[in-house]
Amino acid sequence: MGLGLLSNTLVLLGKELRTELRSRELLTTTVIFILLVMVLFSFTFDPSSSDARRFGAGLLWLAFLFAASLMLQPCFLREQTNDTLSALRLAVSDPFAILLAKLAANTLFLLATELLMLPVFAVLYNVPVFPVFGQLLLVFFLGSLGVSVAGTALSAISAQARMRELLLPLLLLPLLTPVLVASTQVTAGLLDVQPFVQWKGVGFLAVFDLVFLTALWLFGEYLLEE
Amino acid sequence: MKKQAAYAAFVVLLLAAAAYAAFFIAPTDARQGVVYRIIFLHVPCAETGLLSFFVCFVGNVAYVLKRDAKWDWLGVSAAEVGLAFTTACLVTGPIWAKPVWGIWWTWDARLTSTAVLWLLYVAYLLLRSLIEEPERRALLSALFGIFAFIDVPLVFGSIRWWRTQHPQPVIMGGPGSGLDPTMKAVLFFCWAPMLALMVLLMQSRYRLEAMRGDLDVVRREMETA
Amino acid sequence: MKNLNSVFAAYLVAWGIFFVYYLTVARRAAALREELEKLKNSLPRNK
Numbered sequence: 449m450g451l452g453l454l455s456n457t458l459v460l461l462g463k464e465l466r467t468e469l470r471s472r473e474l475l476t477t478t479v480i481f482i483l484l485v486m487v488l489f490s491f492t493f494d495p496s497s498s499d500a501r502r503f504g505a506g507l508l509w510l511a512f513l514f515a516a517s518l519m520l521q522p523c524f525l526r527e528q529t530n531d532t533l534s535a536l537r538l539a540v541s542d543p544f545a546i547l548l549a550k551l552a553a554n555t556l557f558l559l560a561t562e563l564l565m566l567p568v569f570a571v572l573y574n575v576p577v578f579p580v581f582g583q584l585l586l587v588f589f590l591g592s593l594g595v596s597v598a599g600t601a602l603s604a605i606s607a608q609a610r611m612r613e614l615l616l617p618l619l620l621l622p623l624l625t626p627v628l629v630a631s632t633q634v635t636a637g638l639l640d641v642q643p644f645v646q647w648k649g650v651g652f653l654a655v656f657d658l659v660f661l662t663a664l665w666l667f668g669e670y671l672l673e674e
Numbered sequence: 675m676k677k678q679a680a681y682a683a684f685v686v687l688l689l690a691a692a693a694y695a696a697f698f699i700a701p702t703d704a705r706q707g708v709v710y711r712i713i714f715l716h717v718p719c720a721e722t723g724l725l726s727f728f729v730c731f732v733g734n735v736a737y738v739l740k741r742d743a744k745w746d747w748l749g750v751s752a753a754e755v756g757l758a759f760t761t762a763c764l765v766t767g768p769i770w771a772k773p774v775w776g777i778w779w780t781w782d783a784r785l786t787s788t789a790v791l792w793l794l795y796v797a798y799l800l801l802r803s804l805i806e807e808p809e810r811r812a813l814l815s816a817l818f819g820i821f822a823f824i825d826v827p828l829v830f831g832s833i834r835w836w837r838t839q840h841p842q843p844v845i846m847g848g849p850g851s852g853l854d855p856t857m858k859a860v861l862f863f864c865w866a867p868m869l870a871l872m873v874l875l876m877q878s879r880y881r882l883e884a885m886r887g888d889l890d891v892v893r894r895e896m897e898t899a
Numbered sequence: 900m901k902n903l904n905s906v907f908a909a910y911l912v913a914w915g916i917f918f919v920y921y922l923t924v925a926r927r928a929a930a931l932r933e934e935l936e937k938l939k940n941s942l943p944r945n946k
Contacts, residue, residue: 689914707902708903709902715909754920755920758916758920761916762912765916766913769912772905773905871917875924878921878924882927889934893938
């Protein structure tokens with residue numbers, strides 16, 4: 449069973465990545481959105497170096513969260529408009545593979561945009577990120593995974609409701625509060641004048657990811673019901 | 675109908691008794707004077723709200739597994755009632771805070787977490803209002819309800835951890851922290867009317883939802899007739 | 900007893916919230932009951 453799930457997931461993941469890399473519209477629009485938010489944020493406080501270090505982590509993660517709540521919209525809407533979900537369900541033995549593939553793809557897309565935007569943030573706000581790049585990568589990965597797990601599940605839900613574009617952020621953002629809190633704290637620690645790793649925060653993120661992955665595994669098939 | 679009216683009267687009596695205890699039996703607090711008595715309302719509201727959301731969670735899981743509409747009716751009733759209690763908690767908090775701290779709102783761990791909790795269940799009800807088909811609505815809102823409830827300990831935990839990084843005034847102290855035994859007893863007693871009220875409100879809301887279900891059935895009968 | 904007003908306000912507001920909720924539910928239930936009766940009465944006629 450395990451091998452079947454893994455191979456199904458990898459095949460579907462390949463499909464998701466190929467679809468996106470062909471048009472790159474999701475990645476492009478998400479990157480531009482984050483850039484936009486970063487510029488707009490600069491008007492809301494005096495971007496001196498000490499303030500930027502204090503507020504930068506929050507601004508970064510808020511930008512990522514808002515971008516994600518937009519980026520996750522097409523996740524299941526795409527399948528709806530082309531009516532491909534039933535075909536997908538027939539193609540795999542375990543429906544969890546569909547969810548796993550989508551959340552893996554979303555995590556990768558999010559991570560890619562975050563890493564692209566990191567140097568831009570460093571330049572715009574004069575915050576050194578290179579010395580702590582490895583640790584930042586860890587918190588970006590754990591945070592993006594959390595966002596994707598919750599976001600993929602909620603995207604499946606909101607795709608079947610009215611006003612879905614407005615609904616997804618309303619469902620997703622309160623749910624992701626722990627991710628925002630923990631990621632911001634860890635990132636702030638890393639961007640500090642004397643960088644340090646908040647392992648408790650990293651632990652929180654890992655727990656969040658684990659809990660929601662488990663919930664998705666337990667209840668995911670119901671999300672995909674016709 | 676008579677039974678419910680009698681029960682409602684009983685609940686009102688309990689609420690009155692609790693208010694009496696809160697005003698006259700609990701001693702005056704040396705530091706805060708009279709205003710701390712809001713605690714006998716604020717804390718039971720918060721805890722009853724959480725209990726309601728747990729009932730909602732039970733209904734959600736049961737619906738996903740059994741697909742009996744009754745569990746959906748329980749879920750929505752518990753969510754609405756939980757929201758009513760949480761709203762009362764969020765409103766009485768600032769009414770207490772203003773005279774004591776001079777500010778309406780503090781982003782202390784518990785108030786902040788309660789605000790997020792409130793937003794989560796408002797989202798639950800919003801989701802329901804945006805899906806027309808009853809079975810779809812029941813299933814999807816149940817799934818969101820499950821995710822929302824398992825998020826609750828994570829929300830409270832992460833916000834409390836964050837707040838201990840940056841200590842802030844803690845509203846109300848902890849439950850029972852530095853409370854004298856009479857106060858503790860009164861607080862414990864004040865929980866009972868809230869529980870009774872929760873049951874009353876859930877019952878009436880459940881009946882309303884059950885009637886809606888009946889109406890759908892009758893309407894469908896008419897269409898096929 | 901300077902802050903007594905706040906305590907009264909808190910109790911009034913909280914009880915008010917529950918009372919208003921109970922009233923709205925009761926009102927919707929009464930309206931639904933009426934509609935249900937109407938429909939049930941019209942049903943045998945259609946058959």
